[in-house]
Amino acid sequence: MNAESDNFEALRKLLALKRYEQPPPGYFNQLPGRILSRIEREEPTFMEKLARVFVFRPAMAYALGLAFCGTFAAGLGYSLHLRTEQMAQQRNPLEPWDIGAFSNLNPSHEDSTQFPDLHVRGYDNFTSATNDSAPKPSLFQSFEGRPAAVSYSFGH
Amino acid sequence: MPPPAIETDPNDPKPGPEDFELVQRAQREDIRAYDELIRRYQERIYATVYHMTSNHEDANDLTQETFIKAYRALKLFKGDSSFYTWIYRIAVNKTINFFKQRKNRMHMSLDDMDLNAEHDPDLLSLMSEKTPERDLNLAELQNKLNEAMQRLSEQHRMVVTLYDIQGVSHEEIGKMMNCNVGTVRSRLFYARQQLQAYLSDYLE
Numbered sequence: 550m551n552a553e554s555d556n557f558e559a560l561r562k563l564l565a566l567k568r569y570e571q572p573p574p575g576y577f578n579q580l581p582g583r584i585l586s587r588i589e590r591e592e593p594t595f596m597e598k599l600a601r602v603f604v605f606r607p608a609m610a611y612a613l614g615l616a617f618c619g620t621f622a623a624g625l626g627y628s629l630h631l632r633t634e635q636m637a638q639q640r641n642p643l644e645p646w647d648i649g650a651f652s653n654l655n656p657s658h659e660d661s662t663q664f665p666d667l668h669v670r671g672y673d674n675f676t677s678a679t680n681d682s683a684p685k686p687s688l689f690q691s692f693e694g695r696p697a698a699v700s701y702s703f704g705h
Numbered sequence: 706m707p708p709p710a711i712e713t714d715p716n717d718p719k720p721g722p723e724d725f726e727l728v729q730r731a732q733r734e735d736i737r738a739y740d741e742l743i744r745r746y747q748e749r750i751y752a753t754v755y756h757m758t759s760n761h762e763d764a765n766d767l768t769q770e771t772f773i774k775a776y777r778a779l780k781l782f783k784g785d786s787s788f789y790t791w792i793y794r795i796a797v798n799k800t801i802n803f804f805k806q807r808k809n810r811m812h813m814s815l816d817d818m819d820l821n822a823e824h825d826p827d828l829l830s831l832m833s834e835k836t837p838e839r840d841l842n843l844a845e846l847q848n849k850l851n852e853a854m855q856r857l858s859e860q861h862r863m864v865v866t867l868y869d870i871q872g873v874s875h876e877e878i879g880k881m882m883n884c885n886v887g888t889v890r891s892r893l894f895y896a897r898q899q900l901q902a903y904l905s906d907y908l909e
Contacts, residue, residue, distance in 0.1 A: 557897045559908040563850060564869040564900075567756055570847065572765075580751075580765075581743040584772045585736060593777055 724788040732779050739779075743772055746789065749871065750796045756866040757800050757859070759851040767803060771796040786880060793873075793881045797863060804859045846907065853903035861896035868893055 722738075724745070730738035750771055755764035775792050782791055854862055863882065867873040868889075873881070878889045901908060 557901065560897055560901050560904065561869055563904065563907065564865065566846070567850060567870050568752075570755070572751065572755070572761060576765075577744075577747055577751075580747050580768070581740050584743055584769050585740060587769060588736075588739075588773055588776050591773070597777055 725784060728779065728782060728784070728788050731776070732782070739776055742788065746792055747772070750792065753793070753796055753866055753871055754800050756854070756870050757862055758803070759855055763803070767796070767799055771799050774799070790877060790880050793877075794883070797881050801859050801863070849904065849907065853900050856903060857896050857899055861892050861899070864889055864892040865896045865900065869897075 722741070724742070727738045727742050731742060747768065751764055751768045754767045754771070755761065758764050758767070771792065775795050778795075782788070786794075854865070857865065860882070864878060867878045867881065868875070875886045875889045875893075879886045882889070
């Protein structure tokens, strides 16, 4: 340690010269007054006040935390309840994706015309025809093409 | 003679009421007690911040902010450490945060040297050498010294300031900077090596 101190002795002497650097004369007489006037003038921020209250009254911090959690939980519960009610009220039995609506649907021509989007040409006739004794239309009736021989071997 | 280094023993008797008594009164918002505490520590706090920043205006602002913050947090002070260590810790943190916020700004505004400096034997020996590098005046030496200090990192500069300039013990520095004594010693050794390299022209 002594060797280390000796190594840096000149440096320490040089650094000690910095102690001579002094602020303007009278500076330290005025500084306390400036600080105290700033303390009186500048109000602590809201967060500083809050932190101070919580540090000195931990029970208050716990109570506030509890109240906050309670309010949050109650709000969440009420919000979920409200949402469920709204969904129940807004439920439209005519929505095509609603399974409940399809379960009540009478597959007659009159009913199906209420849903233009679901109205398929040919299908209505087909479905209504099922009630009659008329013969069922063939799916291949309108096919007019002719079968042609094809070879799947390579090179042909 | 240079002004004496600060007391490293926080329990040293001081004239007038003890720090603890003043702190208790200030905690009850006795502004006169806090005024007394400011007068007790303002020079040390200012000097520490000034040697870190090498700028009088910044040191002035940071010193004021340190005492204002300490007053607002005074009720949190439980007396686990001395008031002296506690307020130093605030000053150290404020100064290091200041450097983090103003990373690229480096402007020196140096305090004038005390007239007694010209009679300091150490300074005379430094300036009386005949080598051209040492043919410099007091202001130049002051500038070189501060420039070299500013080239150190904040942590290293703080250790040199507190130990070599302010005279604070390793243990107290550890408490102030929230690190162990070994770290303080290693930082001090590294910082001195760096300074010695920067100032080699002015050292024997």
